[in-house]
Amino acid sequence: MQQELSEDRRLVNDAVRELARRTRFPVAFGGLIENGVAQMTAFVGNHTDALQGLSVRPERGLGGRAMVELRPRMTGDYRTARQITHDYDLYILGEGIGTLMATPVIVAGKARGVLYGGAWSRSSVGGVVAAPAVSVAEELSRELARRDEDRRRASEAPVPLPVDLSASHREELRESYAELRAIAASIDDSSIRARLADVERRLAALSGFADAPRTEAIPDVRLSPREVDVLARAALGETNAQIGALLGLREGTVKAYLSAAMAKLDASTRHAAVARARKWGLLP
Known part of the structure; x- marks a missing residue:
């Protein structure tokens, strides 16, 4: 809402x-x-x-x-x-x-x-x-x-059934998700960005994290759009320089976004931040 x-x-x-x-x-x-x-x-x-x-x-x-x-x-x-x-x-x-x-x-x-x-x-x-x-x-x-x-x-669309993704398919989905966010960030039209955001949410849902059993409460962590963009690229193993080139950001800016995301996720490394973001449903 x-x-x-x-x-x-x-x-x-x-x-x-x-x-x-x-x-x-x-x-x-x-x-x-x-x-x-x-x-x-x-x-x-x-x-x-x-x-x-x-x-x-x-x-x-x-x-x-x-x-x-x-x-x-x-x-x-x-x-x-x-x-x-x-x-x-x-x-x-x-x-x-x-x-x-x-x-x-x-x-x-x-x-x-x-x-x-x-x-x-x-x-x-x-x-x-x-x-x-x-x-x-x-x-x-x-x-x-x-x-x-x-x-x-x-709201009236049927809830999709859980999808059993293979490792290769899951990785391809994550690459598609990161690429879609990069495209959305380059578009000025707010209505198109909103539609792309809806597709992003569907891709995230397909990853299956929502179907995993919850053994602990999920903290209310809110990442900024740019923090999600950078973290999604980092999840693919890209360096700060590569992420900056793809998103049109300075390498130092990428590092700042990653540091902010890691702090919010209470993670000491980018890999730990990615794992926690996936666990909490912030990344596919």
Whole structure:
């Protein structure tokens, strides 16, 4: 669940940056509905920290109204606007925003979140700004809908039966896993990276570690993506120089990632780190 939330928030970050790029708004921010309120998690161009912690309830404020009406709402003079509640003046006026536009993110006919564009001056907001803002929100909506569908299908997929892999097949699977992570690291498209991550998880499941009997509790160890990348290559017996060349990293950087992974896994050597990572289901 936490991973899904992080993936969705990354999409919002991309959308907010795109909103700022396509419109004349110097300030852009946005977020998705979490536990009944839209939590603002992405910010571009703000001069202060006033917007941090902003959570918008449906029907409240400009964004809340946009989410309820399922259409963009805007005002050229936020301070004196009478068509909205002013629940969030502390945040909006704290940043000094005069002009504000809120565009709902709609998935399956319901508000999923809201994107804002703002300016410190008071001005008339017209269709020349509204159109690209709506376009960005619609693109985010489509991507969220696709991701929701992918998750639904994954949750309904039958659990694969344990696979009895030979040593050679297991080694080939591990090589494929390491290569797939290297490819994913070179791709900028977040949606493609998310799909590749799903394939990585399937490959890891095929290794059979999940079927091994557990004689001890598994610690909650979290390796960074780069630490997993480097450890997966080290598992194939590659040197730091070889790993660096394959992943586009300096040899010293590879060593730093390996050291961090070894520390998290409480292992004194890379071989021990690989063994423990496999035992705990972090590597195939």
